[in-house]
Amino acid sequence: MKKIIILITVIAGLSLQSCKKYLEVPSYNQVSDENTIFDASSAQTAVRGAYRGLASLNNSSTFQNIVLQSGGDVRSINNAQTDLNVINYSLRSDIPLLLTLWANDYNTINRANHIIQKVPGVTDINLTAALKDQLLGEGYFIRAISYFDLARLFGNVPIFLTPTNVVADKVGTPKSTQAQVYAQVLDDLNKAEALLPATVVRNRATKFTVYALRARLNLYLQKYQEAESDASLVLANAGYKLNTPFALAAGTTESVLELSYNTTDLNPAFSLWNGNNRALEPKATLYNLLNDPAVGGGRKILATKTGTAIFGGISPTNVSAGYVIRTAELFLIRAEARAKKATPNLADALADLNAVRLRSGIAASTAATADDILLAVENERRVEFALEPQRWFDLVRTGRAPAVLSLSDANKYIFPIPGAEILANPALVQNPGY
Known part of the structure; x- marks a missing residue:
C-alpha cells in the first residue's frame, strides 16, 4: 500500500500541484479535476503551470547533476555515494534521484495531457481560436520535450497520452521502445508546429522553438537532411543570431528557449555552481580548455578560479535564466548534419562551425575531411555547452562514449x-544490466 501511495503522489500528480507558488492561484490539487481547465483564465494558468513543471525538470539540480557528471567534465564537491555511482556508471534502481527525474517528467507530461485533452472543449468567449491554438500547441510542445528527455535518460518508457486521474489509470501500461517514444515526440512536435504562432519569444514555445527541438531530435534519429532543414528554418530568422563577443544568452538573439525564474521560483542551477556550498565544479581539464585563448576564447567567463576552487559562471544569480536551446546549438547541429548527410556539404558545415568559433573569439577551424569536421564539432560542443547537460548525450548518440569515457557497456x-x-507497476521491466 505504501508504494501505491508513493506512485499517486509522484506520478499521477493529480493535478499540477506546484502551480500555486508561481501563479499565486489555488493549486490544482485543491479543485476537482473536471474544473481545472474550464475557461480562458484557467487554460492559461494550466499552461503556465506546465512551464513550471518543465523548469523543474530540464533545469533541475537533479537533472543537471547526474547528466553533467556522467559527461566526465564536471565533478561533485560532495562525493556522496550517489555521486560515486554516477561517475562510476554504476547507478542503482533505488537511488532517489532517479525517482525524482522520472516523477518530474511524468508530472509535467500529466500537466500537458490535461491541456491537450481539455483546452479544445473550452467555450469561453475570451479564449479566441488563435489563443486556443497557441495554448494547445504549447501543451504538445511541453509533452514532446518531456518525452524526449525521458527517452534520452531511461530508453524504453511508458507513453501516456491522457491525464492520470487515479493510479489505476496507468498501472499495467508497459514500456514503449525508445524508437516509439521518439516517434511520439516527433508527432507531438508536428502537431505543435501547426498550432503555434511564427513569432520570436524566448521563454515560450513558438514555431521556431518547434523547429529547433525537432532539429535536435532529427540529429538523434540520424535524419541529417531533416536536421539541417529544421535548423535552417530557425537560423533564417533574424531573431536568432550569434552575438559578438560571446556573452550569456538570456534575453538575446542567442536564446531560442530559456526557462524564466524569479525571487519566488529560484533557478536551482545557481546553487550548483556558486558559493561555498556549491555542489558541482568544472574539472581542471575543462577549466583549462575554457581559459585557453585558442579554445575557449570569450567562453572563459564560464569557469573562474579562486585559489583552488573552480566556479561555474552560467547562472550568475539565483534568478538567471536556464537554457534549453541556444542559437549556437542550431549552428552546430547544422554543421554536424551537413557533414553526415548522404551527400555531405563540407564547405557549409565548416562555415557553421566557424561561425560559432569566430563569435567566441577564436581562429577558424581548418578541418578539411568529414571526420575532421565532426571531431571539431564534438570538441566545439564540449566547450560551448560546458556547463549545460549536453556532453553525456552527445557522446552516447554519436557512439563516442567508449573512446572518450572508456565506457563500452551499452x-x-x-x-x-x-x-x-x-x-x-508490474508491467514495467527493468532495463538490461540493472
Missing part, C-alpha cells in the same frame, strides 16, 4: 528504471 548508456515504479 547498457549503461541509459539509466535504470526507478525500482519503486517497477514495484508499483
Whole structure:
C-alpha cells in the first residue's frame, strides 16, 4: 500500500500541484479535476503551470547533476555515494534521484495531457481560436520535450497520452521502445508546429522553438537532411543570431528557449555552481580548455578560479535564466548534419562551425575531411555547452562514449528504471544490466 501511495503522489500528480507558488492561484490539487481547465483564465494558468513543471525538470539540480557528471567534465564537491555511482556508471534502481527525474517528467507530461485533452472543449468567449491554438500547441510542445528527455535518460518508457486521474489509470501500461517514444515526440512536435504562432519569444514555445527541438531530435534519429532543414528554418530568422563577443544568452538573439525564474521560483542551477556550498565544479581539464585563448576564447567567463576552487559562471544569480536551446546549438547541429548527410556539404558545415568559433573569439577551424569536421564539432560542443547537460548525450548518440569515457557497456548508456515504479507497476521491466 505504501508504494501505491508513493506512485499517486509522484506520478499521477493529480493535478499540477506546484502551480500555486508561481501563479499565486489555488493549486490544482485543491479543485476537482473536471474544473481545472474550464475557461480562458484557467487554460492559461494550466499552461503556465506546465512551464513550471518543465523548469523543474530540464533545469533541475537533479537533472543537471547526474547528466553533467556522467559527461566526465564536471565533478561533485560532495562525493556522496550517489555521486560515486554516477561517475562510476554504476547507478542503482533505488537511488532517489532517479525517482525524482522520472516523477518530474511524468508530472509535467500529466500537466500537458490535461491541456491537450481539455483546452479544445473550452467555450469561453475570451479564449479566441488563435489563443486556443497557441495554448494547445504549447501543451504538445511541453509533452514532446518531456518525452524526449525521458527517452534520452531511461530508453524504453511508458507513453501516456491522457491525464492520470487515479493510479489505476496507468498501472499495467508497459514500456514503449525508445524508437516509439521518439516517434511520439516527433508527432507531438508536428502537431505543435501547426498550432503555434511564427513569432520570436524566448521563454515560450513558438514555431521556431518547434523547429529547433525537432532539429535536435532529427540529429538523434540520424535524419541529417531533416536536421539541417529544421535548423535552417530557425537560423533564417533574424531573431536568432550569434552575438559578438560571446556573452550569456538570456534575453538575446542567442536564446531560442530559456526557462524564466524569479525571487519566488529560484533557478536551482545557481546553487550548483556558486558559493561555498556549491555542489558541482568544472574539472581542471575543462577549466583549462575554457581559459585557453585558442579554445575557449570569450567562453572563459564560464569557469573562474579562486585559489583552488573552480566556479561555474552560467547562472550568475539565483534568478538567471536556464537554457534549453541556444542559437549556437542550431549552428552546430547544422554543421554536424551537413557533414553526415548522404551527400555531405563540407564547405557549409565548416562555415557553421566557424561561425560559432569566430563569435567566441577564436581562429577558424581548418578541418578539411568529414571526420575532421565532426571531431571539431564534438570538441566545439564540449566547450560551448560546458556547463549545460549536453556532453553525456552527445557522446552516447554519436557512439563516442567508449573512446572518450572508456565506457563500452551499452547498457549503461541509459539509466535504470526507478525500482519503486517497477514495484508499483508490474508491467514495467527493468532495463538490461540493472
